[in-house]
Every structure is written in structure tokens, then in C-alpha cells.
Amino acid sequence: MSLTLPGSLVTTEWLAAHLDAPGLVLLDGSFTMPGVTPTAAENYRERHIPGARFFDIEKVADHASSLPHMLPSAEAFEAVARRLGLSNDSVVVIYDTPGLVSAGRVWWTLRVFGHEKIAVLDGGLRKWRAEGRPVTAEIPTPAEGTFRAAFHPELVRSRADMLQNLGTKAEQVIDARAASRFTAAENEPRPGLRSGHIPGSFNLPSSSLTDPETGEILKPETLKTLFENAGLDLSRPVAATCGSGVTASALAFSLHLIGNDNVAVYDGSWSEWGLPGDTPVATGPSGEEEKAGAGEKA
Known part of the structure; x- marks a missing residue:
């Protein structure tokens, strides 16, 4: 049976029960302002929810723009999504470190490029860790996905x-x-x-x-x-x-x-x-x- 999200917001209990489910793509969408250390990427390398791939808001961006982390082109996003192991039928759960600071940006970006099966983890990594749930420094190497982007202007x-x-x-x-x-x-x-x-x-x-x-x-x-x-x-x-x-x-x-x-x-x-x-x-x-x-x- 394919994995089905209970809604656009999932609990830590739900994620813990489905962490190893086929078809689940877990994204750490944490973000820190420029100049803040440690950076979100450094925090991810130190600890994240097992299986989570890092969605780097600064890098998933239009690098030709002088403005910070503007949306990339559909083609560029498609390439990033595939490297993250994302396909159009993937069930995606996004979290950030504080709860809801940048996870919404990743949720919106995925919607802009046509992905529907998305939820945000309520309370994020903060709640996950407060409950004593496992974290790891092991960085996953997902198989290439087949995601095809459809831009929603x-x-x-x-x-x-x-x-x-x-x-x-x-x-x-x-x-x-x-x-x-x-x-x-x-x-x-x-x-x-x-x-x-x-x-x-x-x-x-x-x-x-x-x-x-x-x-x-x-x-x-x-x-x-x-x-x-x-x-x-x-x-x-x-x-x-x-x-x-x-x-x-x-x-x-x-x-x-x-x-x-x-x-x-x-x-x-x-x-x-x-x-x-x-x-x-x-x-x-x-x-x-x-x-x-x-x-x-x-």
C-alpha cells in the first residue's frame, strides 16, 4: 500500500511511525541568516533526523540574481529535486530546526514547481529532539529521482x-x-x-x-x-x-x-x-x- 499523508501538517509520532516507509522523502529545510554561525548546513551535518536530505535554500536558487535565494528556473529545480531523490509520486515531509521558520519556504517552492504530496513536521527538529527521538550525522545518498517540474506562476x-x-x-x-x-x-x-x-x-x-x-x-x-x-x-x-x-x-x-x-x-x-x-x-x-x-x- 502506498504511503498517504494525513494532511499538510504531520506529527512527530506519525513521522516516527513512517520514517522507513518506501516513497517517503524527508527534507531538512533549515535556514540561517547570512553571517549566522553555525550555518544551517553545518547544523545538518552535525545532526538531523535519520534519512533526512538537506534542502539548501541558499543553493536552490537563481544564482544570476543579486537578490537572496530567489526561485531557480524550473529546469534547475528539476535537477536539484532529482538529486534529492524526489519523484512526482514521492511523499515529502519537510522540517526545520525551530518549528516553522523556513520549512514553509520549502513547502511553497515544491508547490510552485508542481509537487502536491507535501507536509510540514509540526514542531520541527526542536520537538523531535525534545521527545528524545533519534538524530544522526550520517548523510544519506538517495537514488536519483525522476521529478518533472510544472511551474505554477x-x-x-x-x-x-x-x-x-x-x-x-x-x-x-x-x-x-x-x-x-x-x-x-x-x-x-x-x-x-x-x-x-x-x-x-x-x-x-x-x-x-x-x-x-x-x-x-x-x-x-x-x-x-x-x-x-x-x-x-x-x-x-x-x-x-x-x-x-x-x-x-x-x-x-x-x-x-x-x-x-x-x-x-x-x-x-x-x-x-x-x-x-x-x-x-x-x-x-x-x-x-x-x-x-x-x-x-x-
């Missing part, structure tokens, strides 16, 4: 799309960065970027989506309340943004869990929008915005 937003949306307001925009970055009370960690947010956008820090003690994602009814309190109308389409497209995907995944799949991710996010130039920038909380002039520091 409706899940991706560009700078041009976001500029157009300022006029049409066809999509609500929600930002996963910390409130202090959203309001411009704090400077951006990446040098050279202006501070603030896309005018008209709402703010829901991705850190609020999970239990701070366990890393588990909050219950659907709680997530729904958080999004509504942030200002979203859950019946309308959404574009998610953040610093570089990683935690925006955590928002997209959380919206998926509460039944809203009309969600795209702005891949360039603030790493692109916040560059010096003519993209308008707002400061202050949602609804109390003050637009900065073109090219000015907000």
Missing part, C-alpha cells in the same frame, strides 16, 4: 506585480517581519535597505504562528483569529511578503492550513522592495502610514 509575485497591486488593490498584502521592522522603528538587518513596509500592507510576524515553547503551529481557530486581527479578510486573495521570501512562506502555509489557498508569495520581498529607488515605502503601524518619497529613507 499564480503562486509567485514579482516587483511589477506588487507595484500594480498598489493601484488595483486586488490582493491584500501581509508582511511576516517583526513589527519593529515593519514600522521602521528598527533598521533592516541587510545593509543598504530602506526601512518600513509596502503601503497598505498588514503585519503578522511569523514568530506569532507557533507555540514559543514547543515550536508547534497554533490551532487553526487561533491562526484564523490572528490573521483577522491583523486586518485580513480571509475571503479575499493575499500576497505574503517578508525580508527575503522565507517567512512569508510560513504565512502562506498557515493560511493554507485554515483553508485559504488563494495566496501568493512575493519572492523578492523587502530585499528587493526596500532597495534605494522609486518603490514607495510606508512607516508606522498598519493604517497609520506615512509614505516616504521616492528614493528617500523611510
Whole structure:
């Protein structure tokens, strides 16, 4: 009998029971900001869930772009997926170290390129280790997969799309960065970027989506309340943004869990929008915005 996922979120108990199941591809999608040590790759080499392959967000990217970890081409992704042992019928479970920081980015990337059988491990490596479950430094060498990519552009937003949306307001925009970055009370960690947010956008820090003690994602009814309190109308389409497209995907995944799949991710996010130039920038909380002039520091 082929392996079937119980849903888009799986428990550590479920994963432990199916860890050796044929057809399961387990991906460690952990991510650390540039300059942070040890890196996610170094942490993976030291310890990971047995059988997990490392999905390196920095390397699974468009290396011709000056922006951080932008989506690769379908052809490039297909080659990476095959090296990871991924085929179109693979059942994929993704985790990251804290619980839900970057696993959502891997989930979204796989969906962008047409993979459907995907789930995120609730609580990630943090919960797995807290329960005393096994970890290893042994790096698997999977057989080559046969994955064929099918690009889904409706899940991706560009700078041009976001500029157009300022006029049409066809999509609500929600930002996963910390409130202090959203309001411009704090400077951006990446040098050279202006501070603030896309005018008209709402703010829901991705850190609020999970239990701070366990890393588990909050219950659907709680997530729904958080999004509504942030200002979203859950019946309308959404574009998610953040610093570089990683935690925006955590928002997209959380919206998926509460039944809203009309969600795209702005891949360039603030790493692109916040560059010096003519993209308008707002400061202050949602609804109390003050637009900065073109090219000015907000």
C-alpha cells in the first residue's frame, strides 16, 4: 500500500511511525541568516533526523540574481529535486530546526514547481529532539529521482506585480517581519535597505504562528483569529511578503492550513522592495502610514 499523508501538517509520532516507509522523502529545510554561525548546513551535518536530505535554500536558487535565494528556473529545480531523490509520486515531509521558520519556504517552492504530496513536521527538529527521538550525522545518498517540474506562476509575485497591486488593490498584502521592522522603528538587518513596509500592507510576524515553547503551529481557530486581527479578510486573495521570501512562506502555509489557498508569495520581498529607488515605502503601524518619497529613507 502506498504511503498517504494525513494532511499538510504531520506529527512527530506519525513521522516516527513512517520514517522507513518506501516513497517517503524527508527534507531538512533549515535556514540561517547570512553571517549566522553555525550555518544551517553545518547544523545538518552535525545532526538531523535519520534519512533526512538537506534542502539548501541558499543553493536552490537563481544564482544570476543579486537578490537572496530567489526561485531557480524550473529546469534547475528539476535537477536539484532529482538529486534529492524526489519523484512526482514521492511523499515529502519537510522540517526545520525551530518549528516553522523556513520549512514553509520549502513547502511553497515544491508547490510552485508542481509537487502536491507535501507536509510540514509540526514542531520541527526542536520537538523531535525534545521527545528524545533519534538524530544522526550520517548523510544519506538517495537514488536519483525522476521529478518533472510544472511551474505554477499564480503562486509567485514579482516587483511589477506588487507595484500594480498598489493601484488595483486586488490582493491584500501581509508582511511576516517583526513589527519593529515593519514600522521602521528598527533598521533592516541587510545593509543598504530602506526601512518600513509596502503601503497598505498588514503585519503578522511569523514568530506569532507557533507555540514559543514547543515550536508547534497554533490551532487553526487561533491562526484564523490572528490573521483577522491583523486586518485580513480571509475571503479575499493575499500576497505574503517578508525580508527575503522565507517567512512569508510560513504565512502562506498557515493560511493554507485554515483553508485559504488563494495566496501568493512575493519572492523578492523587502530585499528587493526596500532597495534605494522609486518603490514607495510606508512607516508606522498598519493604517497609520506615512509614505516616504521616492528614493528617500523611510
